[in-house]
Amino acid sequence: MVNRKTQKKGRDTQPRGRTVRHLRADAQRNLDALLQSAMAVFATSGVHAPVRQIAEKAGVGVGTVYRHFPQRSDLIVAVFRREVDACVDAAAVLAAAHKPGEALTRWLQRYVDFISAKRGLAAALHSGDPAYDTLPAYFQKRLRPALETLLDAAVAAGEVRSGVKPDDLLRAVASLSAPAHDGDPTHARRMVGLLADGLRYGAKS
Amino acid sequence: MVNRKTQKKGRDTQPRGRTVRHLRADAQRNLDALLQSAMAVFATSGVHAPVRQIAEKAGVGVGTVYRHFPQRSDLIVAVFRREVDACVDAAAVLAAAHKPGEALTRWLQRYVDFISAKRGLAAALHSGDPAYDTLPAYFQKRLRPALETLLDAAVAAGEVRSGVKPDDLLRAVASLSAPAHDGDPTHARRMVGLLADGLRYGAKS
DNA sequence: GTATAAAACGGAAGGCCGTTCCGTTTACTC
DNA sequence: GAGTAAACGGAACGGCCTTCCGTTTTATAC
Known part of the structure; x- marks a missing residue:
């Protein structure tokens, strides 16, 4: 060399x-x-x-x-990482274009879209193949700071309550996006919309 | 013919x-x-x-x-159905051997064991293969009456509160058993134990 | 521009897996 | 014991992931 x-x-x-x-x-x-x-x-x-x-x-x-x-799984992982990155990048764009509270809400919906669309991911993650073991950590590592920035800004602007942890919010939204039980694709969006409104309640306290 | x-x-x-x-x-x-x-x-x-x-x-x-x-999937489905049946049968055995409240609690733990052990199931269910589409309904159809019997008996004996729906309980326990986030295999059991205790709270009212 | 070496390419071939097919074997009936 | 339908077993087929290597392309040196 x-x-x-x-x-x-x-x-x-x-x-x-x-x-x-x-x-x-x-x-x-x-x-x-x-x-x-x-x-x-x-x-x-x-x-x-x-x-x-x-x-x-x-x-x-x-x-x-x-x-x-x-390996075939390397391609799958690369695609998912790229899509996570796109989701992260959207945070900055939304923050520049909207007021903090609005940016936060919109980004959460963007996140739902990502999770819902990539349901194939669940199959991969639960397949037991260790090739995907590092993906969840990557998700957390990239998404948490993005959300944290939006959240902090919204709290600072007095548009949402304080005391909500980014990790909890990520996990909750992911859970809500999960089942799509009866085949209702709007369910996740509605529930997360509710959640986002909940954040605003009690703001400026 | x-x-x-x-x-x-x-x-x-x-x-x-x-x-x-x-x-x-x-x-x-x-x-x-x-x-x-x-x-x-x-x-x-x-x-x-x-x-x-x-x-x-x-x-x-x-x-x-x-x-x-x-089809290969038919074998997988048959195995899961058989295991569901075993779980259902356990309800009668537990009901005969314990007091109603105790039988209910033990059965919920038995259900957790089933869900947790068969995590491979999640991979199959989320694979998108329509061969597995009927499994969730079968789960519901077999497990709900089993749980309902235990629950009703426990309520009648004044050992757990009334007003809890079997379906909700099944779903809640399944959700709690789901992630095993950090690799803690006892997490689900502990959380469901908590849930079972919660049922007892406010009994005899 | 030409030469040269390294990098990258493409697709045939190997191995594993699900599934089918059919000649052979086995269990029932009389 | 003979006959017949049910059931068996494994070779064979097609599809997929992955490897391998001869060929092509790019970048650099002259």
Whole structure:
């Protein structure tokens, strides 16, 4: 790694910071196409969809899929992480566009949408495959600070009560989003709406 | 079906009542062996265990498995139904051996054990496979009357409060048994114990 | 521009699994 | 004991995940 045959400068002039080592242009392109394809296929056919199908939709061979994601589960995990990240990013956007209380409410609904849509996730998480063991921790690690920021701002603005812990709220919303017992898809949204209103009650105290 | 070649009476002398049509002795034996084998294999290797493995442990060929259970999911469903039945039967045993309140509490713990142990079930139920769609209804249909009997007896004896619906109790206990978040296996038992004590509070009113 | 090495690609092939099929065996009836 | 339908067993098929390696593409050196 220290001295390679023919390589004096090129991209390695400023690489010390991290072991970034940029992907080749085609590799990066295929990686993006794969994640996008996988997201679409999982959404329509579920997480059990064949890898071949994802590869085909992305316009690559299966070998390329396994170059980027050694196991099928790695691809699934990558997709979920990306969607969590999108949910986290939405917090900043909402905070910039709305008053604190409104931003909080809207983000909770956004979170419900994420949980509800990705019900295939539950199947993966409960499958017993240890490949997914790190996902819940990642969820917590990324989502909690995002919610915390929104929550703190809303409390500071006197729009919601204080004393509610972000973790509890995340868990409660996830639980409410869980069953969809009778096949009523609006149930979760309604219950969480109720919960959000509950937060406002007793504000400015 | 009406007139078959050579069959004048034999077992068909008293078959009108139902379409029972007893299985041949070896078939019945293999069926029992299969269910027992499947229960054991699912418990140790999860519901994803190969059918071949179950067949081998039962000492039969895979063809025999598929003769009794046309689909792999049929075998899984049969095992779960059998375990639900065992849980239901336990209600009568407990009711005969203990005072009503005690019987109720013990049965709830028995129910927790069932739910917790069969966590593989969650994976199957959330897999999206419609083969499992009828299972929840079966659970409800069998478990509710069993719990109802215990509950009514306990209420009549003045040992627990009235006004608690069996369905709500079943659902609540199932929810409490669900996550096992941090890997604490006693959590569910403790919470349900609490719940059972709560039932006793305010009795004889 | 050309040469060269490394990186990345693609798809055939291997292995496992669910399911089907059919020749053989077994359990009942007379 | 003979006959017949039920039941059996395992080879074979198709689909899937994963590996492997010859070929192609990119990035760099000259």
